Amino acid sequence: MNVGIGLPIGDPTTLLDWARRADSGPFSTLGLLDRLVYDNPEPLVALAVLAGATSRIRVQTEVLLAPLRDTALLAKQAATLDRMTAGRLVLGLGIGGRDDDHQVTGIDMRTRGRRLDEQMAVMRRLWSGDPYGDGVGPIGPRPARPGGPEVLFGGFKPAAIERVARWGDGFLAAAPLSWAGGLFDTARRFWKEYGRDGAPRIVAQANVALGPDDVIHDARARMHAYYAFTGMPDRMTAGLLTTPAAIRDTITGFTDLGADEVMLYCYGLDPTQVDRLADVV
Template identity: 30%
Template sequence: MRFGISHCNVGEFAEPDRAHDLARLAEQAGFESLWTVEHVVIPQVYEPRYPETPDGRFWFPHDLPLADPLIWMAFVAAATTRLRLGTGIMIVPQRNPLITAKEIATLDRLSGGRIEIGVGAGWLREEFEALGVSFDRRGSAMDEAIAVMRELWRPGPRTYRGKVFSFDPVHSEPSPHRASVPIHIGGASTVAARRAGRTGDGFFPGGYDREAVASLVACARKEFEASGRVGRLEITARWTKDPSQLGDHEILRFMQDLGVDRVVLPAQTIAENGLERTIAELGSNVLPTFASPSPQERKA
């Protein structure tokens, strides 16, 4: 497995010095990647349907700093040389895919091909309404947005005809560093798992419950095979958000047996135990035991 850190653009790490501290320490310790999250706005009042807490509400305050994921990634890319940088996840239906494709391709080109994009349909209706974007059409908008971005990352003039997005031949340069940018489908539902199996380069199941994650991964892999796709679906899963469980490696062995490719740990969990000390301990005691090379390292 490879190891990453998630929620890197949240709270104290939305500040420049702390963002650089986190990235520098993670790169030195041997972490493979840093992952960001996205909410443009968080409504003061919303229907409690957050999928990862029992009461359906965010686990953090409404006014917690949450930096724009792509800008944060660009800032950190300029200060690092090896770390891969990803969104886990970006709420694609809220975005214009032509602009987003340009931003991602530019960032991937400038970072030397170090970008991973996790995308999700979103769950917060009130946020969609504040942005003037249809919540009910978010699934179809997301499917088309993925297709549009991949189309624009191909060379030459590109055309797209869909129910949500359409355009005549256009050019969008620069192109990504490699042929494209990996797109991971994120979510804690079977709908997300099936979408990942059909269209994703990877799957990023939400939540920390082992049985739920195993079920979602099995669903995604089944859909991948049923769709007749070749190769394999990369799996990124979460480790724990409880600092007291950092010494419990049973869940890592479970993830390893499940065939998970990458495990991520929230930055806030690391920080609660002392950022520098905890990252160093993980780099010395955990990563060497469970880590495996990335696809880029294997190709090299």
């Protein structure tokens, strides 16, 4: 089982410390959330900095809100980061669900799923080296990974999970252990229906905080603020894992469901959590 670290978004200046600790530990991936109308770092910019400060660990957007971005520019940014990291980029994509993020970019929320499908068709073509079209040539650079960086899709509804089989390489499941299994099965079913070889890569997510009371309190407060828009932040923070036993049990549970990787997402800023989580892993 691969285990990654989901980075906190509260203070970008701490992330280099987090990344270097994780790179020297047992972790497989660094993940970073995406919002626009929020006090968080822009993930592609931040992960580019972190990739330059590390040597082996993968960098993953989880999830990048692709419909908010220009398609050709996003394709070029992703290809550049993938090429310069020798294939360490994992591009986790989703459509987002916050009105304000879409309002400031002028994107109609009602068509964001369709827009993502259209974006994927263009980006797959560009990453393969084909012309953009309509008299416009190719857009480089060619990514390190043939056909483009690894693409994972997040979501909960069947239409979102179907996108995994149509355009992607795997599924990001930001769901608790108690009902993640059904989402995994749906992703695998669509994969077979589309005649894809093998199986989709399944990446699970658990929210964690490990350390003294002040670290756990900081994580709960920041997580509560992040999920305030849902109207049920208390329910979200109730699932925060705060003991080594709970974290180990959850990793084991996702392993039993067939997950390939578990991302341990942190909201508290203390970077020594990386060392404590390394001991758990």
